[in-house]
Amino acid sequence: xxxxxxxxxxxxxxxxxxxxxxxxxxxxxxxxxxxxxxxxxxxxxxxxxxxxxxxxxxxxxxxxxxxxxxxxxxxxxxxxxxxxxxxxxxxxxxxxxxxxxxxxxxxxxxxxxxxxxxxxxxxxxxxxxxxxxxxxxxxxxxxxxxx
Numbered sequence: 001x002x003x004x005x006x007x008x009x010x011x012x013x014x015x016x017x018x019x020x021x022x023x024x025x026x027x028x029x030x031x032x033x034x035x036x037x038x039x040x041x042x043x044x045x046x047x048x049x050x051x052x053x054x055x056x057x058x059x060x061x062x063x064x065x066x067x068x069x070x071x072x073x074x075x076x077x078x079x080x081x082x083x084x085x086x087x088x089x090x091x092x093x094x095x096x097x098x099x100x101x102x103x104x105x106x107x108x109x110x111x112x113x114x115x116x117x118x119x120x121x122x123x124x125x126x127x128x129x130x131x132x133x134x135x136x137x138x139x140x141x142x143x144x145x146x147x
Contacts, residue, residue: 021120026071032081
């Protein structure tokens, strides 16, 4: 699984002009599921995201995690994280099909909730507009194949 995790002051996702999910301070997580991913990757990624220490402490150092700041998570499905960009027109054969990706997307969100974090989300496969007020900016790339 792959994720782009952005520290935000607030974020929301809209579908057809209506807000589907919104958070205050926390993480906007763009989540991609690959063809070889399974439940272990969803749990591993949730553990990493929920434990990231990228919020500033009183000394101005990135030393606090999501729990310490009372943050939330907004998860948006993003199959394009598995784009093959060797040509000018990206291919997506490494992105999992919906019948595999949806359960893992849902498992990732449930794993974050089990760790005590409020989770909002977009809608898998929908045309979404994502808005965020990035904080820092701090943006982290995670790939379970590299963790």
